[in-house]
Amino acid sequence: MLGAEGKTDLFSSKDSVEERRKSPLSGGKQPAAGSRYPEYGFGPERYYSPPTAPKPTADSNTPCSFIPYSPSGSIYAPSSTARYPTSLHLGSVGFSPSAGPRGHFSPAYQLGQSPGCLYAQYSGSGPALGSVAIRANGTATRAHVDLCNRPLWLKFHRNQTEMIITKQGRRMFPFLSFNIAGLSLTAHYNVYVEVALADPNHWRFQGGKWVTCGKADNSSQGNKVYIHPESPNTGAHWMRQEISFSKLKLTNNKGTNQSISRMIILQSLHKYQPRLHFMEVTENSVEEFNTDPKTQSFIFPETQFIAVTAYQNTDITQLKIDHNPFAKGFRDNYDSMYTTPDNDCLTPSPTNSSRAHQIVPSARYTMQPVLQDQFVNNFTQKRFYNSERAVPQTSSLLSPQTEDGASQRWFVTAMQHGTSGSTSHKLDLTPYEGDYSSSLLPYGIKSLSMQSSHGLSYYPDSPFSDMANVWGPRAAYQRKMTPSLPWSPRPSPTAGFPEDSDKVNPQFEDEVTGGGLTSSWAETQPSSLSLVKNDSYTPVCKRRRLSLNGPSTEDSPVDIKCEDIVSVASGSYCKEAPSSKGMASFYSFYTSY
DNA sequence: ACGCTCGCATCAGGTGGGAAACGG
DNA sequence: CCGTTTCCCACCTGATGCGAGCGT
Secondary structure (H helix, E strand, O other): OHHHHHHEEOOOEEEOOOOOOOOOOOOOOOOOOOOOOOOOOOOHHHOOOEEEOOOOOOOOOOHHOOOHHHHHHOOOOOOOOOOOOOHHHHHOOOOOOOOOOOHHHHOOOOOOOOOOOOOOOOOOOOOOOOOOOEEEOEEEEEEEEEEEEHHHHHHHHOOOOOOEEEEEOOOOOOOEEEEOOOOOOOEEEEEEEEEEEEEEEEEEOOOEEEEEEEEEOOOOOOOOEEEEOOEEEHHHHHHHHHOOOOEEEOOOOOOOOOOOEEEOOOOEEEEEEEEEEEEOOOOOHHHOOOOOEEEEEEOOHHHHHEEEEEOHHHHHHHHHHHHHHHHHHHHHHHHHHOOOOOOOOOOOOOOHHHHHHHOOOOOOHHOOOOOOOOOHHHHHHHHOOOOOOOOOOOOOOEEEEEEOOHHHHHHHHOOOOOOOOHHHOOOOHHHHOOOHHHHHOHHHHHOOOOOOOOOOOOOOHHHHHHHHHHHHHHHHHHHHHHOOOOOOOOOOOOOOOOOHHHHHHHHHHHHHOOOOOOOOHOOOHHHHHHHHHHHOOOOOOOOOOOOOOOOOOOOOOHHHHHHHHHHHHHHHHHHHOHHHHHHHHHHHHHHHO
């Protein structure tokens, strides 16, 4: 059930967006380039949803004006608009057996309606939204989106994700990052994220729990949309790499003049649901915002969060500290993290977790399910992508991408029903319980944790910039290209790199098919990783608050192992690199820090 | 001489903690 | 009074510029 959440299919095909807009920082027109990914998709019969969505209201200030199709469920429509019944939720009414229960790449569930509110009774039973966009020519275009860092999102979601909002704007963490497939290669799209109220309540953190406290302030004004700076761009472009919104900032400053392009204005203590939109545009309609372009929208319930000006739940705080590189200075020392009661999954090794995350290659290229973290590591890319872009998707017995899908459970631990009190808003992860023991590495592997280090790129932007160095113009343009005017000529990233299709597609295919990972390397990798840890770890005590929720130990072993798995998987990734030079770099890297 | 790579230093910006300020 | 917001701090990452070293 939960497995379907990682992948969502559009639920709204033809959507009139009130604030249809073009990015001022548009990318350029790009000749149709070979897509790295074929138009993967599933039969329309499985994802069909009403192609004709109701026209949105003209209330541009209302997030819900973007929501043409109510079954999106998780978005709360302020009473003022009253377009969306609060009882809507995502129902799991369809299941794709062909895709298999593979977690990240699990089949999408068809969107359905059923009693209950998604936001009020989040069961996680049918988060994936499916639908089919009907093209003008009558042929259905199927697009589906993967939430790249879904495992990390799930970690946060278990504790009710909180996002800091500040006057100057605070980046989201985890940030939104997607992979999409199924777009028209040549069609142009604007990609943007909208953050809408997820429910009608005002929330308060009380007694270690998030509880509702009155009604939400529906009068919220201000920008709720963040347009991806590379918009507009071709479907080929969007499908080529992760679509990252790492620069998206959240603010509570309604007076900010940056809000339109860079910030989304939210209200503290309100629950929000980010939504991804792909708006197909045509050259002729670039400046015509009154046209009615096709818009495909996606919702990932696990990205729901409560906006706060200060963290309330210390578990969330710890998760942020453990996973956000910019908060590395707040990380506790290794020993305490493994001896204190709260060394649960939320606080895996500051070292291994971060390194593991860093070492994770772009989810785009393979280990997405394994790599539960946000980051794409430029270190990894620098050292491995150049020698073998086809990454080790195939690498490891540790990969969650096992065909049986059990590995997915690695990244999802049991709900802590008693801890946050917001269980009703959490994904029901129980289906993932019980399989840890059979699929996880020995705890001892913890020793393989790697010291988090510096100089690593966490955000997709950087990785790509590094890839630029390694892959040449194809990747280089990703970063070096400056936001250009709409439709400005842009090099075709794939045109000059015919190998892309050869190397990347197979990977993607592997993802889809649940390509297995070789296990041989896993037996050897630990030693090197252990060495790393021993050499690099330096205990540092930092202040740390204790969670009001108390230790959540039930799943800690799982997460710990999970982290380790990532580390090991990363190692496998390294080993996969055919270049001995790359390996040398790898080892020197770890021994030097 | 020129171009390239590498390492270092610097700076901008992101992070959560904690105390003070604010407001109902 | 209490909950929330704001501000400042130390710490960290990442981008950039510069110079040294090396090869052509």
